[in-house]
Amino acid sequence: MLCRIAGNCYWMARYLERAENDARLLRMAAQAACWPEAARDPLGMWSTALEVGGSLDEYLARHGALTADGVLRFMAIDARNPSSIRSCLRAARDNARTARHLMPDLLWDAINGAWIEVQEIDEERLATLGAEGFVDWTIARCRLIAGCCDELWRDTVPHVIALGRSVERADVIARILAELLPKLLAEGTAPLTLGTPRARRWRALLDGLGLSDSWRRSQRGPLEPLSILHFILLHPTAPQCLLVNVRTMAEAIRGFAPGREGAALQTAREIEARLIATDLTAATRAAALDAFCRDLTALTNRLGLEVQRDHFSA
Amino acid sequence: MAKQASAFDEMGSISAPRTVYAPLARWLEGTTAQRLTTAHQDAERLFRRRGITFAVYGDASGAERLIPFDVIPRILACSEWERVARGCIQRVRALNRFLDDIYGAQEILRAGRIPRAEVEGNALFRREALGLRWPHGVHAHIAGIDIVRTAPDRWFVLEDNLRTPSGVSYMLENRLTMQRLFPELFAAYRVSPIRHYPDLLLATLRDAAPPGVDDPNIVVLTPGSLNSAYFEHGFLAARMGVPLVEGPDLVVERERVYMRDTTGLVPVHVIYRRIDDDFLDPECFRPDSLLGVPGLMRAVRAGTVTLCNAIGNGIADDKAMYVYVPEMIRFYLGEEPIIENVPTWRCRDREQLAYVLEHLAELVVKEVHGSGGYGMLVGPAASAAEIAAFREKLRAHPERYIAQPTLALSTCPTFVEQGIAPRHVDLRPYVLSGSAVHLVPGALTRVALRAGSLVVNSSQGGGTKDTWVVED
Structure with a gap:
């Protein structure tokens, strides 16, 4: 497979994963806005959602004051915001177009259809859909595309797509943790009392990652911050947890570049080794935690660059 | 009105x-x-x-x-x-x-x-x-x-x-x-x-x-997908992250309950059951029940x-x-x-029944064992014929009814x-x-x-x- 096309498929997958992750952040913010404590800080989670995406400054520069509707529009359908869901779907579609000849018609239809439909969602339509309605739409479209990928030949393309998704996923986990954890851990790691604002904030972390329900399948006991973190980072089978995605990275690289011991593969192994060696209790001490999230982000970025250099631009 | x-x-x-x-x-x-x-x-x-x-x-x-x-x-x-x-x-x-x-x-x-x-x-x-x-x-x-x-x-x-x-x-x-x-x-x-x-x-x-089970295996037991509350059974199982089982998924061996899992028999310690008593265990209650688990009550008695x-x-x-x-x-x-x-009149009591019969048009009359709003009379909303028909039922089986003010x-x-x-x-x-x-x-x-x-x-x-x- 051509390096250029492989690279485009990789970016298509990253943008689709990013659209879905953004949608979950919107849901987290919309739900937090219904909490009673939101009366004190009605925009708290909306600004957190922007910060995770690294676009708070851009939003403020363009719009001045934060409003819930403003953030929703900016993150959902703003064509000028390069990380809006609309922009992600466009970038995914543009990348997919270069590989269209490798794709079953259904897959291309699903990707192109999502781009066509999102352009039809204007401010008025978005207001009617509401945050949750738009999130539903986005996730349904992304999942449809993911399902259509089943029809791809089991050669290079599925591995490249798996790599793109897992790198993006690892990246968003690192960024959400970096943003939310310092505040959460400042309140300590004592077990959570059901129904309290502190328990809700931890649940929001899981919501932001789309992990609320699958978390319950693995943790039956009382809610404890460290067990939630352990789940997010180290659960071996939940598809949206970090360890699974880190392992997918290595498998995917081996899949599309068999026999090549490139830098990216080494980095994937290094991330896994660091992750497994992480002492969660120590990591949750503020400084150690900060370093851990920085490392995770840096390593994921490095892996992205290495893949690009070694595999997609030879 | x-x-x-x-x-x-x-x-x-x-x-x-x-x-x-x-x-x-x-x-x-x-x-x-x-x-x-x-x-x-x-x-x-x-x-x-x-x-x-x-x-x-x-x-x-x-x-x-x-x-x-x-x-x-x-x-x-x-x-x-x-x-x-x-x-x-x-x-x-x-x-x-x-x-x-x-x-x-x-x-x-x-x-x-x-x-x-x-x-x-x-x-x-x-x-x-x-x-x-x-x-x-x-x-x-x-x-x-x-x-x-x-x-x-x-x-x-x-x-x-x-x-x-x-x-x-x-x-x-x-x-x-x-x-x-x-x-x-x-x-x-x-x-x-x-x-x-x-x-x-x-x-x-x-x-x-x-007693003695620190990390119990919990299941939700449903009569199955035809039950009127089936959505709820699955909903609660999913939100709690526990299995949703039907009677035939469970088996009792040596006074213990197990579920038939692909990995073999897995012990079950707590059953949130949404099946009525009568259908729980054909060995103990209704023998014709296909919804229940034969021997379940033996395990209950054994405290497992x-x-x-x-x-x-x-x-x-x-x-x-x-x-x-x-x-x-x-x-x-x-x-x-x-x-x-x-305030409730129990119709099995002769004096209370007499009061109820006299005031049917003002009262709500319910079956003692009824539920779901079936088989009740709302006096003020009922026709004379409905009240007359209910009066006969009351006379025939007063013990089956209670009455309350509307x-x-x-x-x-x-x-x-x-x-x-x-x-x-x-x-x-x-x-x-x-x-x-x-x-x-x-x-x-x-x-x-x-x-x-x-x-x-x-x-x-x-x-x-x-x-x-x-x-x-």
Whole structure:
């Protein structure tokens, strides 16, 4: 497979994963806005959602004051915001177009259809859909595309797509943790009392990652911050947890570049080794935690660059 | 109909609302009927897509139906809720003590506070449950208490549901739906969240583990996908992250319960069962039951598994025993009831029957063992012929009936075809009993959608509303 096309498929997958992750952040913010404590800080989670995406400054520069509707529009359908869901779907579609000849018609239809439909969602339509309605739409479209990928030949393309998704996923986990954890851990790691604002904030972390329900399948006991973190980072089978995605990275690289011991593969192994060696209790001490999230982000970025250099631009 | 005019409306009116309803009234004034209609349609679409449907027994078509959902929330101030919550906790504590006593030492009978014949002669008294010990003495782990209101500070318990009360999934889904439809209303109030109910339920079920089991395996036992509450069974299993099983998935070996897993037999320690007593174990109860688990009761007796709720709870939520609940509260807790009972005439008593027969046109008459709003007479709404027919039933089998005054149930603004109009409501909080007794700040409100109707049951055309407990 051509390096250029492989690279485009990789970016298509990253943008689709990013659209879905953004949608979950919107849901987290919309739900937090219904909490009673939101009366004190009605925009708290909306600004957190922007910060995770690294676009708070851009939003403020363009719009001045934060409003819930403003953030929703900016993150959902703003064509000028390069990380809006609309922009992600466009970038995914543009990348997919270069590989269209490798794709079953259904897959291309699903990707192109999502781009066509999102352009039809204007401010008025978005207001009617509401945050949750738009999130539903986005996730349904992304999942449809993911399902259509089943029809791809089991050669290079599925591995490249798996790599793109897992790198993006690892990246968003690192960024959400970096943003939310310092505040959460400042309140300590004592077990959570059901129904309290502190328990809700931890649940929001899981919501932001789309992990609320699958978390319950693995943790039956009382809610404890460290067990939630352990789940997010180290659960071996939940598809949206970090360890699974880190392992997918290595498998995917081996899949599309068999026999090549490139830098990216080494980095994937290094991330896994660091992750497994992480002492969660120590990591949750503020400084150690900060370093851990920085490392995770840096390593994921490095892996992205290495893949690009070694595999997609030879 | 005359009753309705005097009913207490919880909002007051849109122009002069009670304080807690003021933001809602303002919002309703600024909201078009078109928006409410669209929201109502969106809600129905959501419910249908999520499969939040129920089957109506006796409906030959077998179609799955939606319980009508009203888009206008019912609102209770924290201070109002607090009393309801305390009253429910008190009642459920007493009822659990009663069940533990009645199947144990029977002190309340020996003290003569309840006639022995009323208990032991009752078809719902289960001799199979005599002497069984349940962790923490809890028999009703999950209880639904049906409450009605007739004035700002007058609440009555209409009935206790201690067997397999359903509807809690509606409480939770109604909230999610409202958050989607009207986020701006949540910004106008500080609504207490209820999302943690499944976590609380899971903690309650863990508390029920047999002695010595620290990390119990819990399952939800459903009669299957044809059951009217099947959606709820799957919903709760998913939210708790535990398996949803049917009878044939379980097997009893050497007095222990296992589930048939791909990895082999996996032990089960706590069963949240949504199957009636009669069908639980063909060895012990109905031999023709295909829904149950042969030998289950042997495991229960051996103390290796806990059923939630316990067996034999029907004796305590039966309408004949209902009249004694205030006495149970005094006897076991030494307290006065926080929420009153509705005055009740027991037709098995000759004098009380005579009064009932004379006043049928004013009373509500219910079957002692009935539920779901089936087989009842609402005197003021009934025709002369219906009353005459019921009179014959009463004379033939007076012991099967109780009668109560027709209460002017409170009303709440409801969006119906004619616009926004008052409709009668009740309230069902869900009380969870483990090592402690809990409820989430919220409940299921059922609403009688027909003008003037007092029957809120979903099987009789009732709907539901999201119920908000708001910080004052």
